[in-house]
Amino acid sequence: MAALAISARNLVKWFGEGPARTTAVDDTNLDAYFGEILYIVGPSGSGKTTLLSIVSGILRPDRGHVIVKGKDIWQLDKDALADFRLANIGFVFQDYHLFPRLSTAENVAIPLILQKHKWPDAMAEAGRYLEIVGLRERAELPPVKLSGGEQQRVAIARAMISQPDILVLDEPTASLDGDTGRKIILFVRGQILNAHRCILIVTHDARIFEYADRILHMEDGKIAGVEGKVR
Ligand SMILES: Nc1ncnc2c1ncn2[C@@H]1O[C@H](COP(=O)(O)OP(=O)(O)OP(=O)(O)O)[C@@H](O)[C@H]1O
Numbered sequence: 001m002a003a004l005a006i007s008a009r010n011l012v013k014w015f016g017e018g019p020a021r022t023t024a025v026d027d028t029n030l031d032a033y034f035g036e037i038l039y040i041v042g043p044s045g046s047g048k049t050t051l052l053s054i055v056s057g058i059l060r061p062d063r064g065h066v067i068v069k070g071k072d073i074w075q076l077d078k079d080a081l082a083d084f085r086l087a088n089i090g091f092v093f094q095d096y097h098l099f100p101r102l103s104t105a106e107n108v109a110i111p112l113i114l115q116k117h118k119w120p121d122a123m124a125e126a127g128r129y130l131e132i133v134g135l136r137e138r139a140e141l142p143p144v145k146l147s148g149g150e151q152q153r154v155a156i157a158r159a160m161i162s163q164p165d166i167l168v169l170d171e172p173t174a175s176l177d178g179d180t181g182r183k184i185i186l187f188v189r190g191q192i193l194n195a196h197r198c199i200l201i202v203t204h205d206a207r208i209f210e211y212a213d214r215i216l217h218m219e220d221g222k223i224a225g226v227e228g229k230v231r
Helices: 048-055 078-088 104-114 119-132 148-160 178-192 206-211
Strands: 004-015 022-033 037-041 063-068 089-092 166-170 198-202 214-219 222-228
Touching: 004 048, 004 198, 022 048, 022 063, 022 198, 022 222, 037 048, 037 206, 048 063, 048 166, 048 198, 078 089, 089 148, 104 119, 104 148, 119 148, 148 166, 148 178, 166 178, 178 198, 178 206
Parallel strands: 037 198, 037 214, 089 166, 166 198
Antiparallel strands: 004 022, 004 063, 214 222
C-alpha cells in the first residue's frame, strides 16, 4: 500500500458572516498518496480551490487538521509553515503568477533565492529545470514572450526546483487548447510523477480526466464520490 502524503480530516471553511455566510468546505476528509495523481473535480463553487488551498498550507481552515508528511501543518507557526511549504509543496497557480520583469530563468530560480542559495547556483539550477521542461533556449526571455503552454511549463519548473514531494496544480489546463493541455498533463505524468511524489490537480477539464489515478468529486463543499484506486 502506498504511503500517505496528505491526510486531512473534518475540514470546514466558511466565508462571510451571518446570513451571507457560505460554507465553502463542509466537514471534508481527503487522503492523497505518494505515487499518485489525484484530481479534485466538481461544479463551479463546490469548494475545490478552497480545499486545495487548505491542504497545501495556503488557507487556514476554520476547523479540522491537515497532516502533510506526518506534520500537522496548521499547528505550525507562520514562519515554520512558510518554511515547510517551501521545502515540501510546490504550487502552480491558475494564472501562473510569473513575474513579468524577471527573465524566465530568474522566475524559475526564485524558490532557491528564498531558500538563501547563492545566485549563480540558483541560476544554474534554474537552467537545469528549464532543460527538463524543454525551455532551456527561452531562459533569457521575459515570460510575456512565451506561449500559454510554455508559461505553464515555467511555472511547473519553478514549483519543482526545490524538489518538493508534493505538487499542487490549480486548473493547469484552463487557459490552454486541448492538445497543449494534454501535453502538459502527460509531461507531469511522465517527467514529474514518481513513487515518492504526490500530485494534486483541481480541474474542470474533462479532456484530461483519463490521466488521473483517482478523482474526487466535490459537491457543495463535500466529497460526493471517489473514482479510481490507490496504486
Ligand atoms: N475569498 C472568498 N471570499 C468569499 N467567498 C469565497 C472566497 N473564496 C471562495 N468563496 C466561496 O466559497 C465557495 C467555494 O469556492 P471555491 O473557489 O473553492 O470553489 P471552486 O469549486 O474552486 O469554484 P471554481 O471551479 O469556480 O473555481 C463559493 O461559494 C465561493 O463563492
